[in-house]
Amino acid sequence: MTEAVLFMLLLGGVCGLVLSFASKIFYVYEDPRIAEVEGLLAGANCGGCGYAGCSAAAVAVVEGQAPPSVCVISGSETAALVAAVVGVDAGSAEPMRSYNTCQGGDRAVTKYHYMGINSCRALAALYGGMRECSVGCLGLGDCVRACAFDALKIGPDGYPVVDEAKCVGCGACEKVCPKNIMEIKTMSDKLLxxxxxxxxxxxxxxxxxxxxxxxxxxxxxxxxxxxxxxxxxxxxxxxxxxxxxxxxxxxxxxxxxxxxxxxxxxxxxxxxxxxxxxxxxxxxxISCALPTGKKVAVVGGGPAGLSCAYFLRRLGHEVTIFDAMPKLGGMIRYGIPEYRLPKEVLAWEIEGILNLGVKSRANVKLGRDFDMGSLVSAGYDAIFLGIGAWKDYSLKVEGEDLDGCFTGIDFLTRFAKNQQGDGGDSIKIGQKCAVIGGGNTAIDCVRTLVRLGAKEVTIVYRRTRNEMPANMVEIEAAEHEGVKFVFLAAPVRVIADDKGKAKQLEYLKMELGEPDASGRRRPVPIEGSETLLDVDMLVTAIGQGPDVSFKEDGKRMDDLGITRWNTIDSADPVALQTSIPYVFTAGDAATGASLVVEAIGGGRRAARSIHMFLSGKATTPPPKTLFKxxxxxxxxxxxxxxxxxxxxxxxxxxxxxxxxxxxxxxxxxxxxxxxxxxxxxxxxxxxxxxxxxxxxxx
Amino acid sequence: MGDYILLVISCILVNNILLAQYLGNCPFLGTSKKMETAVGMAMAVVFVLVMAGVITWIADTFFLKRFGLEYLRTISFILVIAALVQFVEMFLKKSIPALYAGLGIFLPLITTNCAVMGVCLINIKEEYTFMQVIVSSFGYAVGFGLALILFAGVRERILLARVPKPLQDTSIALVTAGILSLTFYAFKGMV
Amino acid sequence: MAKSITQEFVKGLWDEIPPFRLVLGLCPVLAVTTTVENGLGMGLATTFVLVCSNMLVSLLRDIIPSKVRIACFIVIIATFVTVVELLMQAFTYPLFLKLGIFIPLIVVNCIVLGRSEAFAFKNPVMPSLADGLGIGIGFTLSLAALGAVREILGSGTFFNISLFGPSFQPFSLMVEAPGAFICLGLMLCIMNLVGNK
Amino acid sequence: MREMIKMVVIITILCAFSGGLLAAVRNGTKDKIEYQQLKFVKGPAIREILKGSSNDPIVDRFKLKVDDAEKSFFVGIFDGNADTVAFENFGKGFGGDIGVMLGVNVKNDKIVAVGVTTHSETPGVGSKAKTDLKFAAQFAGLLLNEDFKVKTDGGQVDAISGATVSSRGVCMAVSEAGKIYKQLKPRLINKLSEFNK
Structure with missing residues (x-):
């Protein structure tokens, strides 16, 4: 009797002590919710849920891969408790859905007439496929037969179509498809x-x-x-x-x-x-994933910032956009004129994004009203810098700051603010206007000036029409609207009248020489070809770069790397993570002035990296990523x-x-x-x- | 040496823990849906089973038998195994995270795996020596892994087959396990 | 809304009947069901452990810290398993011999631990008792049913009483391991057929 | 830290309680279990050897100390006389110890019967020691004080064909038993007389 009691006392004590100390010595941090969820699960480690044990199931639940009702032993009450821990509705963790990645194709022809079993598997095994395309859908419908929920049917084009309402994401179709065309993903997986x-x-x-x-x-x-x-x-x-x-x-x-x-x-x-x-x-x-409880600050409400905020919100994060301007939209609001993108349309679009639950704060500028430190202390887990490229390059010629001289972005922005009633001084439009530059900003300036009633609008560009970086449709539209073009002209100075106002633009004529690094033929000045052009208003739109003045001393951004083109440095153009691990960037701020669609893509890639970062995973893109x-x-x-x-x-x-x-x-x-x-x-x-x-x- | 080889063969094939001794069937069905899970589980079982076999043998020989407390075998074994598994889990998590990533999630599953407890009890019942305990525990664990991995392979193929609705999932899995067990049946009388 | 005690009891008999509905605790199900008698014996032993451990866990649920609850459950369950082991040795020794190491292995039967955790730790004594009893009896019935099928087909007897006379050739595969798996699989199939109507 | 101490203490106390409870159950069932074990494990062999006795040899048993170990002796009462005892002894076989149960009449020192109880011999060869009744029957009627050997070793017992080692093991067990018998005979007679009252 005594022996038994003593023995058990000793055994229990030793086990308890060893484990207690081990738990201190081998302590490793993990998401506290995992332990909480694990505490709620049955703990029988029966494997009935398909996960290897309760802790594996708990990890899966917290990571959103398994529904809170994963445990087969515990009842619905446990599921509700688990759901409360993870912060979702019971039984509504982000569902898996089946997607068909093959759209068939009109020109895929039948290669073999196999008379045996009419199944994709048999054909894939025998011939590696029935269609000429070696990778595509065979269209014999193994997946349709595998689906226990009637969610798949062969569509009119001969490939399977998923009825999302019926699909439960069981994965049967994915498993039977010999061509790896059916895939089971959550909405988040697809967005990422x-x-x-x-x-x-x-x-x-x-x-x-x-x-x-x-x-x-x-x-x-x-x-x-x-x-x-x-x-x-x-x-x-x-x-x-x-x-x-x-x-x-x-x-x-x-x-x-x-x-x-x-x-x-x-x-x-x-x-x-x-x-x-x-x-x-x-x-x-628009559906959004379950809240993750993470907060992200998006600095800059332009296309990159809006895109990043939108994707982060759909991935379940809490997002706040900070913008220096009175309204969101960035360059597409203030840089693109009304006749190309009506403000009303833009407002409708931005409202749709904000309706998802994205918060926004206007009229606050990074480096002036807040800085990195204040964002971190406000509890943001990651920061996205989509500050755009708002700083016009200067021509670096004599007289470019004379009265009547403007820079492109500055001109467009001031005008747009004015037009929308956001304040700012009105601009006095001249009669003879010249715009220097060949990009979209230059075209936007000339077409705006035409609409503002300028009598004569000229574009001065140092190469020829073929080398103009602006969109061809835009150039054509400008031509139709009566804009004059002076090609092969390099401005050398602006001449003032006696009141200190711009009067004439002096330029050198050029000829095309050898191709340069960009493949365009380099313009070479012709000696002694100085020509004068009468102007009373001059806009220089020769390019723009990010304004990195927010990085001045005392703004706690010493660690942020800046490239020699004054863009924010991100080591990998897909990961878009800056030298500060929790800071990400995209859009013009990262690439220099570029396309809207480029900024949108960048915003999504940055959102992906932020999501990975917040989930504790590597931000590096998968090895086979096809970037540009x-x-x-x-x-x-x-x-x-x-x-x-x-x-x-x-x-x-x-x-x-x-x-x-x-x-x-x-x-x-x-x-x-x-x-x-x-x-x-x-x-x-x-x-x-x-x-x-x-x-x-x- | 020959005895040990015989013992290993007997443990892996003839007395296969899953298919002939019916032990550890819950994880057998639970973790055989995917090949990777099956491999992870198999490795973890080998790891834990050998350790548990040794430590319970020591506990039995030096404590329980000495003090005539054989009737406390069940309770002390399960406690020792549970503590051991939890200790190993914590140790791996901290010290060898790479290994933990592969095996860790399977470890808690093993605490309540009757294969582990069962083998420890068999070791005592058969009155194996220390070396025999190591060999047999290893053999049984390998047998477990072999059956599990074979079964996972078969199950992955079954997913491709058109199974009548009422037979789907666990039902067909059990019938398959029966047929697999039939093949192991052929080893009977080999040792 | 908490269910009545009767409901807690009844659910174990069909809705959550192990091992068919909850595919758990398979090892004893497969191993000892060569005859009805063995199945019943194993089932009753498990039921005893289930009921006792459910009650004790439910009683102690306010004292046990939740971080070490699994360890505590294991100790409690192992204690009752040992009690059953000793009682069976004392009173039904031949059955004990037949069930062999599967009696101590009740300790690791996930049904028992699962009920402690999922039910008894969160509910008062009476419902826990009803739950344990319901699940236990459901488990016993399943084991007995499987045992009956295997005994009748595999040895041509029922409770050791010969059914078909000496000319019967027993389908001896049924009492071996392969038969156990196949038989359970087919019974599950029948359950699915009946239950999914 | 306090929480940790609490956890350790609770587990320890729980373990101790469990140990106490189990020890109590164990004490309560100890004799019963021993009886059951003897009845079902050794029982058949004992009853075979003491066939025709009017008592239950498993109830009528006593223990004596032999070289620091206790040995159980089972009494057979024939025609109202408690003159026969059965006990078990072990010899070395091919695969481990061979257990031999033998009955001896204390009046004439003659072996009543011999039966093999446990062995781990090669199936079909050495295992015949247990199944081949003719082999065991050779011992019946011989005096127990003899030194038993198989014929190939110059003795009087026919070895089982192909299983000389197993046969030797049985002989050794019986010879050893003879030595023990010689040593204990006075005390055996003493004990037996108690059953004659």
Whole structure:
């Protein structure tokens, strides 16, 4: 008796002591919620839930991979308690859904007539596929048969279509598909996905800086599913109204249709569905992941900041946007004139993002009203710097600060503020105006000046029209609106009149020499070719860079790396993490002045990195990330079997009408045109990989 | 030496812990849905089983038998195993995080795995010597891993098959386990 | 809303009947169900442990710190398992011999630990008792049913009474390990067929 | 820290209680278990050896000290006379110890019967020592004070074909038993007389 009691006393004591000390000695930090959830789970470690033990299940629940009701032993009460810990509704952890990544393809032809079992698996095993495309959907519907919930059917194009309402994300289809085309993902997984080298993506999607699934939304438009198309675009781009208006659509440059006739008018189609949503009078609901409890400060409410905030919010984080200007929008509000992007449209779009629960604070400037330290002490777990590029480069010539001389961004911003009634001095417009520069800012300046009633507007550019970096449509529009162009002219000084006002611009004539590093032929001045141009207003728009004055001493940003181009340094252009681990950047602030769509893509990539950072994972992109590269096998020089049809013409206001007002100049295409244009898409992706090019994905 | 080889073969194949002795079936069904999980679990079992076999043998030989407290075997074994597993878990988490990432999550699952407790009891019942305990624990654990990994492989294939609805999931898994067990049945009488 | 004590009891008999609904505690289910008698014996032993440990855990639930509750549960359960072990040795020795190491292994049966944790630790004594009894009886019934099928097919007997006469060729696979798995799998299938209507 | 101490203390106390409870149960069931074990493990062999006795040899048993170890002796009462005892002894076999149960008549020192109780011999060969009744029957009627050997070693016992080592083990066990018997005989007679009252 005594022996037994003593023995057990000793055993219990030793076990207890050893474990107590071990728990102190081997203490490792982990999310306290894991322990809490684990405490609520049954602790039987039976493995019935499919996870290896209760602690593994707890980790999965906290990471949002398993629902709070994961435990098969505990009842619904436990699920409710677990849900309370994780901060979600019971049973509503972010659901998995099945997605078909293959859009089929019109030109995929049947290669074999297999007479045996009519199943994808058999064919994949025997022939490596039935279609000419070696990676794409075979369309025999193993996945449809595998689905226990009737959520899959073979669509009209011969590939499976998922009914999201019925799909429970069980993963049966993913497992049976021999081609890895079906995938089971949460919404967050989809938002976080970066284009991969072995993805099935068409050249347009490979080119788009925002990685929008273009063939998918075009096929949705073709099937009259405009709402679906909007959702598809929103997976990558929250600013579709703006982008549909101002994007120079690099995607169209590599459209395969363009090899044979004309590229599909991708951006017009995007604008069509975007306007369709706005004009329908109701917003298509946008789903967000469960709250994570993390707070992120987004500094800068431009396209990069808005995009980053939107994706972070959808990933479940709490976001506040800080902006130095009176209203959100950044460069697309203050840099892009009303006639290209009406403020009303922009406001509707931004409202949609703020409606998701994104908070915003206007009129606060980084480095003036707050700094990194104040954000950290306010409890923000990560900071995004999307401060844009607002500082005009100066011409560095004599007299450029004379009365009547302006810089591009400054001019556009002051005018836009004025126009919106946000204060600021009005600008006295001259009669003979000259704008120096060849980029979009210069064109925006001249077209604005035309609308403001300037008699004579001239662009002075030191190379030729072919080298102008502005969008071709914009250049053409400016020409139509009567803007004069002086090419091969390098300003050397501005001459003042006796009142100290700009009177004449003196420039040197140039000729093109050898190509420089950018591939453009270098302009070389011609000696003694000084010419004078009469002006009473001069705008220099020769480029802009980020304003990094916030980094002055005492603003607690000593550790933030800045490149020699004055952009914020991020070691990896995909990860976008700065030298301060919790600070991320994107948009013009990181790349220098660039496209809106580039900033939107950057915003999403930064949001992905921030999400990874906040989840304690590495921010480095997956090894096969396809950033600004193309899959070699997807680039063709000829495409067979195309009946030549021209692309749809964009409707626009007549020139004499539009130069009098700031009304939107470019108009939306009609529904019929949109449908017709969507038919021109070749739906190329997998179906059209060039088998002769080695190094194909898969 | 020959005895030990015989013992190992007997433990892995003839008396396979999962398929012939019916021990550890909950994790057998629970962690065999995916190959990676199965491999992780198998490794963790080998790791823990050998340690548990040794430590319970020591406890039994030097304490329980000496003081005539054999009837406390069940309670002391489970306590020792539970404490050991928890200790190993904490130790790995701190000292060898890489190993913990692979095995750690499986460790708590093992506390209540009857295979571990069962093998410890078998070791005592068969009155094995210290060396035999090590060999048999290792053998049983390898047998567990072998069966688990084989089964996971089969289950991954079954997912591709069209199984009648009422038979799906656990039901078909059990029938499959039965057929797998039938193949191990062929080893009977080998040793 | 807390369920009535009767409901707690009844749920173990069908809604949550182990091991069919909760696929847990499979080892004893497979191992000892070669005959009805063994199945019943094992089931009753488990029921005893379930009821006792559920009650004690429920009584002590305010004293046990939640960080070490699993260890405490294990001690409590192991104690009752040892009690059962000793009692069986004293009164039903042949059954004890047949069930072998599966009696001590009740300790690691996830049903027992699972009920302590999921139910008894959060509920008063009476519902815990009802829960333990319900689940225990459900478990016993399952074991007995499986035992009956395997005994009838595998040895042609029922409670050791010969059913088919000497000409019967027993389907001896059923009393071996492979038969155990297949039989349980098929019974689960039947349960699914009946239950999903 | 305080929390930690509390946890350790609670576990320790719980363990101690459990130890106490188990020890109590153990004490209560100890004799019963011993009886059951003897009845079901040794019982069949003892009853076989003392076939025809009018008592229950497992109830009528006593213990004597032999070289620091206790040995149980089972009494067989034939025709009202308690003149036969059965006890177990071990010899070395091929795969480990061979247990031999033998009955001896204290009046004429003759072996009544021999039975093999436990062994771990090769199935089908050495295991015949237990199953082959003819082998054990050779011992019946011989005087226990003899030195038993198999014929190949110049003795009087026919070895089981192919299992000389096992046969030797049995002989050794019986010979050893003879020595013990010789040593204890006076005390045995003493004890037996108690049963004759």
């Amino acid at each position: 996905h970066l284009n991969q080298y072995d993805d099935r993506i068409a050249p347009c999607q490979q080119t788009c800086p925002a990685e929008i699934d273009i063939p998918k939304y075009i096929s949705q438009i073709r099937n009259n599913d405009y709402e679906g198309a909007v959702k598809t675009i929103r997976e990558r781009n929250p600013l579709l109204l703006s982008c549909g208006r101002v994007c120079p659509h690099p995607c169209e440059d590599l459209c395969r249709r363009g090899i044979e006739d004309e590229a599909v008018s991708i951006n017009q189609l995007k604008r069509f569905v975007a306007d369709y949503e706005m004009n329908s009078g109701k917003r298509i609901p 590269n193309h899959i070699p096998g997807s680039v063709f020089d000829a495409v067979d079997g195309i009946k030549q049809t021209p692309r749809v013409k964009m409707p626009e206001l007549p020139v004499d009408e539009r130069i009098k007002t700031f009304d939107e100049a470019d108009l939306v295409i009609s529904e019929d045109d949109a449908l017709e244009e969507s038919m021109r898409c070749l739906s190329c992706c997998l179906s059209c990989y060039n088998k002769d090019v080695a190094d194909l994905p898969l």
